[in-house]
Amino acid sequence: MDVKSAYLNGELEEEIYMEPPPGFGIPEGMVLKLNKAVYSTKQGGCIWYKNVKAELESMGYTCTKADHAVFIHYQDGIVSIIILYVDNFTLVCKDIEVILHDKEALKKVYNMTDLGKLIYILGIHVKWDHKAGRIELSQQ
Secondary structure: OEEOOHHHHOEOOOOOEEOOOOOOOOOOOOOEEOOEOOOOOHHHHHHHHHHHHHHHHHOOOEEOOOOOOEEEEEEOOEEEEEEEEOOEEEEEEOOHHHHHHHHHHHHHHOOEEOOOOOOEEOOEEEEEEOOOOEEEEEOO
16 A cells, blocks of 8 residues: 655644745745645654554554564454555455455545555565465565
8 A cells, every 4th residue: 555645644743944945936045834744854754653653553553663664463363464664554464354444444544545466565576376375575
């Protein structure tokens, strides 16, 4: 799942000002006050992460201690995992109904595009062999 304009979902906790981009028509020496977090600011990623973490925790997920971008949920013996990479979610679970439920819950909060079945993640090609019950990973 890809979140559209992810960083714009976060509310700033402090006042941040920036110089206007060239050709923006703002008089020299003037600055812009940001109302929302934006890409390319140090605060943007932090605020986005806090927002996502709070949302996933409200869905019953817990952030792992080993990697703060990996969230796990246990319910009725079923384990589901959501992996966050910048503005992308990868959902993993043996039960497709859990994945579909979580996708819908996330779509209610964020404007998202469903990228379908995982084929690439972080430069790793994922090949599925359902008949053999096997997943192959390749970094050619």
